C-alpha cells in the first residue's frame with residue numbers, strides 16, 4: 001500500500017498544470033486516472049481532505065468535492081466514520097483483465113420467466129414494448145411530452161460558420177468514402193470532450209461515430225445476436241424505444257425492476273440475460289442517479305456472466321445542482337459500451353452520435369457499421385469536429401444549461417402553486433421530471449383526458465414500464481426543456497383549471 005505522501009505526489013503531476021479555474025476538474029480526472037490505472041489500488045486509504053489539500057496547496061473544499069464526486073461515481077468509497085478508500089468497482093486497465101468473450105456469450109440462458117408485473121421479478125417479453133403513443137390530442141397548446149430539447153436554441157450562426165470553414169478547407173479526397181468508424185478529427189475531438197466532460201475512458205481508436213444512441217443500440221444488438229444472445233434487459237421503467245431498437249436486431253426484451261438506487265441485483269441475475277441497457281447518470285424516465293453501490297454491482301454482474309452493459313448517456317451533460325456524475329464506462333471500459341449523441345444538446349434531427357466500444361467487440365461493431373451505411377456523412381462529421389474543437393459545443397451546453405434550469409424552476413413553481421401536493425422526484429438534471437399528482441386531482445384517466453381536452457399533452461409514467469399502481473395518484477413524465485418558462489407555467493395552469501379538485 002502506498003503512503004499518503006507518495007499518492008499525493010503522483011496525483012499532483014497532471015493536476016498542477018491546470019489553470020486555477022479548472023483545478024477541480026483536473027484533480028478529479030487525475031484521481032480517476034490513478035484509480036483506473038491501478039496506481040491507486042483498491043482498498044488504498046486516501047489522505048484526509050485536510051492533508052491532501054495541504055499537500056497540494058489547494059482549498060480543502062476542492063478536495064472534498066473531488067472525493068464526493070468520485071464516491072458518487074464508484075471510484076472511491078467512504079467508511080462509516082471518517083475516511084475514504086479506493087473502491088473495488090473500477091477495473092484497472094493494466095491488470096490483464098480481458099474483455100474476451102469468444103464462445104461465451106449466449107451459451108446459457110435461464111428458462112423463460114412468465115410475465116407478471118409484481119415489480120419484483122423480471123418481466124420477459126416475447127416482443128418489444130409498444131411505441132409510446134403520441135397522445136392524439138386534437139389541438140395541442142402546450143406539449144409536455146418529454147424527449148426534445150429547445151430547437152430554437154440551435155446555434156445556427158456558429159453551425160453555419162463551421163460549415164463554411166469546413167467546405168473551404170476540406171480537400172477533394174476527403175469527400176470519398178469515410179472510415180466507417182468516423183473521421184479521425186471528429187473521433188479525436190469527441191474523445192477529448194467525453195473524457196473531460198463525462199469521465200469516460202475515451203480512446204479515439206475505439207470511438208465509432210454513428211447516427212445517435214439509436215444506431216449504437218442496433219449495432220450492438222446485431223453483434224450480440226450474432227454471438228448467440230437472444231435477449232437484452234432494459235430498465236423498468238425505461239425507454240420503450242430501447243426495446244424496439246433491440247427487437248429490430250432479433251433480441252427479446254426483459255424488463256428489469258428498478259428501485260431508487262438503480263437496477264435490483266436479484267432480478268437482474270435471475271433474468272438470465274447477459275446484456276442490459278441502462279441510463280445510470282439520469283435514469284430515463286425515473287430521474288434517479290444510480291448509486292455507487294449499484295454501479296459496482298452491475299459491473300460485478302457483467303463480469304460474472306461474461307456480459308455487456310450498454311450505457312445510454314442520453315442527457316448526462318445537464319445537471320443543475322452539482323457537477324454531473326461521471327459515466328459508468330470509466331469504471332470498466334471492457335464491459336461497458338458507452339453511447340451518446342447530440343440529440344439533447346444540439347438537435348435530434350442531426351442524427352449524430354458516438355459509441356465507445358470494448359476492444360473485444362470493436363471489430364464486429366465497425367464491420368456492422370460499414371455494412372449498414374458505410375459511415376456517417378463526411379460533411380456533418382467535419383462540421384461537428386470543427387464545432388467541438390472551437391469550443392462551440394461547450395458554449396452550447398452552457399447556454400442550454402442556463403435555459404433549462406430556469407424552465408425546471410418554473411415547472412416546480414407552477415406545480416406547487418397550481419397542483420399543490422404534487423411531489424417531484426429525481427435529481428435536478430436533464431430535460432424532464434417525474435411528477436406525482438395526488439389522487440384528489442385524479443383519477444389518472446380522467447386527469448389525462450381533461451388535460452388533453454384543454455390542449456395540454458401529457459405523458460403518464462405507465463407508458464414506460466410494467467408498473468400499474470392502484471393508489472389513484474397521477475404519475476407524469478413532464479418534459480420542460482423545449483418550453484419557455486411562461487409556456488411551462490401557462491400549461492400547468494391550464495391543467496389545473498381543467499382537472500379542478502375531484
Ligand SMILES: Cc1ncc(COP(=O)(O)O)c(C=O)c1O
Nearest residue numbers: 147212213214239284314341343
Ligand atoms: C432515453 C433515450 N435514449 C436514447 C434516445 C435516442 O437517442 P438518439 O437520438 O441519440 O438516437 C432517446 C430519444 O429520445 C431517449 O429518450
